[in-house]
Structure formats: C-alpha cells, structure tokens
Amino acid sequence: MKTYMLLTAICLAVSVPVQAASVFKPEELSDQELSQLRGRFVMPGQIVHFGFTMISSWENAQGQVLGARVSMQAQQNMYRPVFRVSSLNSEPGNGVAPGNLQQTGTISGGAGLHKVDGASQSIRAAGDNNLAQNDITLNVKHSNSAPALDTTGKPLTSPVQVSNSAGSVQVTPANNSVQIAIQSNGQGSTLQQIGAGALLQNTRILGSSNVVKNLAALDVVLRENKATINTLNCNWDQLRGLRPSGI
Template sequence: MKAIPLLAATCLAACLPAQAESLFRPIELKDQELAQLRGKYVMPGRVISFGIVMSSTWKNAVGDNIGARVSMQIQESTLKPQFYVSTIDEKGSGAAPAAGTGSVSGGAGLNQTQGVTQSVRAAGDYNTASNHVSIDVKEADQAPPLAAPQGTPLEAAPVVASNGAGSVSVSPGKGGVQMAINANGQGVAMQQLAAGGLLQAAQMVGGNNAVSNLAQLSVVLKNNMPSTGALDCNLDQLKGLRTMGM
C-alpha cells in the first residue's frame, strides 16, 4: 500500500515547527501520478495524540554499550512540544578494542535527502546493524493518558555521554532532533528527525560491533463516525451539483 509513506510524511510534519511548513506545500500532480495513489485523508482536528520514540545504540566487541533514547508526546492540551533524552551507558568486560582499519568512502549526499533515508555501510567483519521505523495508528474515543516524562529536557545545549564504546550526543537542529554516536575508532552512527525527513545511518570500520537505530511514531485518531445529520448535509451538497450539469 502507498498509504504508509503518505502517513509517514504527515507524521513527520506534525513534529516540525512552522518554518518547515513550506516543505509540505501542496503541488499539482499529473494524471499518471494520481492513478497510482491509494490511501485516505485525515480531517484537521481528528489527530488527538502524536508520539515519537527514537533510540540509537552502539555495542562494541567487549560489550560496552553507548546510546540514547529520545521521546516526545503531543496532545490537544500540549502547550509546547518537548523532547526528553535518556542516555544509555553500559559497561562490558575488558579493555576497549583497538581502532578499526577498514575504510568507507562516499555517502556525502545521504544527509541531504528528504523523506525516510536508511543507510548501513560496513568495512569490518562480524558486524550487525539495523535501521527500523514503525508507525502505529489507532482510533479511540479519547487521547491516552500522558505518560510521565523520562529523562532530561532537550534545550539548546546538547545532551552527551561517553564510555568505552564511544560517545553520544543528542542535540536540537533544523526544527527537530539529532542523535550522533562516535564509536572510538569503530565507526559512527546517526539518527535525525528534522527538515521533513528521517535519517538513519550506520558506518562501521571495525569488527564485532552491533548498531541499532529505531524510530517509532504513534498516532491516535478520534473515533468520530459521521452522524446522520452530517451525512444528510453531504447528500444535499451533492444534489446541488446536478443543477450545474454535473
């Protein structure tokens, strides 16, 4: 189905400030493009809850794990959207492995794309990496209870942490949020939600590393089926078209 990419773009737009609205300005589609579209629209005001959870982690060969988790939830009563950050710092066994000797070239244009971009590039051995995006859409009579915020509010200054696996930095930018991991000579990873798109990337030059980028978008729609009066109103509007020869 092609409804999922359209819904994903709508979800990404919901978390961006007014400056980014120009990216979603409507454009005219050709007949050939319209013939391929499938999906539904959502009336304004029907979205009663929108949430984002993102996490990025890097575990090296001796089990050191560094990363971060970012969350945000918006409802009708929300005055100002706010990201909250929790860092992940787990100690493994043994000294940090030596820097990798692999080399990865190219990819300079990956951070200039729009929409959802996922990239995994590896020049070492026995590495695993995953980029995953999930979208959960539900209907309900009312918005779910707001969970208590966990972590540090993300303001102008980045939230940072480090251990034997490397360092992680979570910072605001381009109207969204970016998580970047520098893995002490083993490679780098990044996850960014901003400027109308989602970027997930991992680049490994060492061995025996496990990298994960995860983004979860959750949307709750008001379960408001049209009333009999609303349906009658729509039918009356359609009847009026007949007087114009349509």
C-alpha cells in the same frame, strides 16, 4: 485505508517543529503548495495524540554500549510538544579494562545521504561479523482519549552529550529537527534524525563484531468520529461536485 494512514503519519512526523508553540495550529497553504500534496489529511481537531520515540545504540566487540533514547509527545491542550532524553551508555561489568579496538576498513562517499527529502535508511560496513538494523514503525489508532505521557528520562531543552571509553553520544534539538549521533572510537558512526522534512537513519561501520541499531516508532491517535446522516450527506454532495457536467 492503511496506505492513507501511513502517508498521514509520515507527513506528521517530518513536519513537527521541535520548538513550535503548538503542533496543532493550522496554517493556510498556497495554491502551489496544495497542488503538490499527496495522500490523505486530517483536521487538527481529529488528532488526539502524536508522538515519536527514537533509540540509537552501538555495542562493540568488548561489550561497551553507547546509546540514547529520545521521545516527543504532543496532545491537545498542550502548549508545546514535550521532549525527553535518556542515556543507554554502559561499560562491561566484569572489572576488566577494555583494550583498544582497531579499524579494519574504510568507507568513502555517501555525502548525499544527508540531503534526501522524506525517509532515508543506509547501512555501510567495511568490517566483519557486524549486525546493523534500521527500523521505522508506524502506529495509527482511533480513540477519544490520549495515552498517559511517557516520563522516561529528562527534559530535552538543549544539546546533550554523554561519553565513555568507547566513544560519545550527542543528542541535538536544532533546525526544526532532533538527532542522535554516535561516534564509536575506531569503529564508526551512526546518525538518526527526524524533522526538517526528513527521517534519516545512517550507519557507517569501520570495525568488526559490532551491533548497531537505529529504531524509530511514530504513534498517532485519531479521534474516533462515528458517521452521522449529516456527514454522509456532506460527503455525497462533495462527490456530486466531482461529476462531469451533464451527468
């Protein structure tokens, strides 16, 4: 059962359009598309709530932090999904001006990582004493009511870029996806993206003593339908139809 829920959540996550009129609008699939489906599906009426949260952060050796948090929430009777963004950038509070951080290594290759369908995670480091984390959490629950909407941050309707002396963070909703890209001056870069048929977490570290995190959480709430005699009979009829002829 957990495997089916995992497949359901992944399919929902990578297919949510950023500016869709409604994520619950059903679409007819061709026979060719149906032949490629794997796992379990749910009808739109069973989805009470769907959302995801992405957090990307980069802390360098001098305590400077670059980062952003993006959330998407979709519930029944909503005209379109709600996207919100907040910045995590900060400077050390000791009053000492940070110095320049130097690149200690180089990384080559990896261009194909952006073309992977489905879920892709990568961490490549050329420096020393770095800590990096890519993590995806899937939460599938049953309930007849949706959770309260998250109001953290500001509405995300266009690209947002925030910078400090350590580098820059850009959040971009485009091409049926949303991404958080961090450029750390002299230390590397990280990209986290969801949508357009993929979930990507990619980190490149060129310096030393950095702490980099890409965290994503997908939340699905399904309506809790209790089994009835009619639904059980319908299931049995479907199973009978799968029996070989003559048995």
